[in-house]
Amino acid sequence: xxxxxxxxxxxxxxxxxxxxxxxxxxxxxxxxxxxxxxxxxxxxxxxxxxxxxxxxxxxxxxxxxxxxxxxxxxxxxxxxxxxxxxxxxxxxxxxxxxxxxxxxxxxxxxxxxxxxxxxxxxxxxxxxxxxxxxxxxxxxxxxxxxxxxxxxxxxxxxxx
Numbered sequence: 001x002x003x004x005x006x007x008x009x010x011x012x013x014x015x016x017x018x019x020x021x022x023x024x025x026x027x028x029x030x031x032x033x034x035x036x037x038x039x040x041x042x043x044x045x046x047x048x049x050x051x052x053x054x055x056x057x058x059x060x061x062x063x064x065x066x067x068x069x070x071x072x073x074x075x076x077x078x079x080x081x082x083x084x085x086x087x088x089x090x091x092x093x094x095x096x097x098x099x100x101x102x103x104x105x106x107x108x109x110x111x112x113x114x115x116x117x118x119x120x121x122x123x124x125x126x127x128x129x130x131x132x133x134x135x136x137x138x139x140x141x142x143x144x145x146x147x148x149x150x151x152x153x154x155x156x157x158x159x160x
Contacts, residue, residue, distance in 0.1 A: 010069070010070075011070065014066045014067075014069070014070070017062070017063070017066060018032060018063060018066075021060065021062070021063055028056045031052065031056055032052075032053065032056050035049050035052045035053065035056075036049075043101075043104075044101065044104075045100075045104065045118065046071075046075055047075070047118065048097060048100055048101070050071070050075050050077060051097065052097060053067050053077070054077050061079050064077050064079055065079060092155075095154075095155075096155055099151055099152070099155065100118075102148070102151075103117055103148060106145060106148065113141060116141055117138070117141060117142075120134050120137050120138060120141070121134070131156065135153075135156070138152050
């Protein structure tokens with residue numbers, strides 16, 4: 001087993017590498033630090049942190065593999081099929097992250113709803129549920145939150 005002191009030391013080394021690599025992308029470095037701070041304070045789900053880091057590091061295998069060293073196997077970012085998010089989708093990506101965080105904050109006193117929502121999204125991603133099924137489930141899940149239902153529909157694929 002690796003000692004907590006060793007993990008902390010490795011984390012500091014990794015942060016130095018990230019800072020050096022992102023020296024010309026200060027905004028990305030700040031977003032990375034904010035994501036790590038939010039994750040550490042348990043304000044951000046590990047899956048969301050993974051998505052944020054994957055987007056910020058945009059295919060930089062050194063940074064991604066360094067980040068993977070701190071993740072459990074099921075959260076590791078696969079480096080072989082690493083595809084950066086196209087610039088035209090970047091704004092939508094961040095809006096989606098903000099929406100997911102809004103859902104989490106709304107249901108902070110009952111995280112079962114948030115977890116159900118994330119599970120619904122995961123099942124859609126894995127093609128275990130159809131678009132109609134997830135729409136019905138989200139409508140029921142957010143039945144008392146009209147704003148969340150309306151905002152959810154903005155993120156649905158338009159070409160289905």
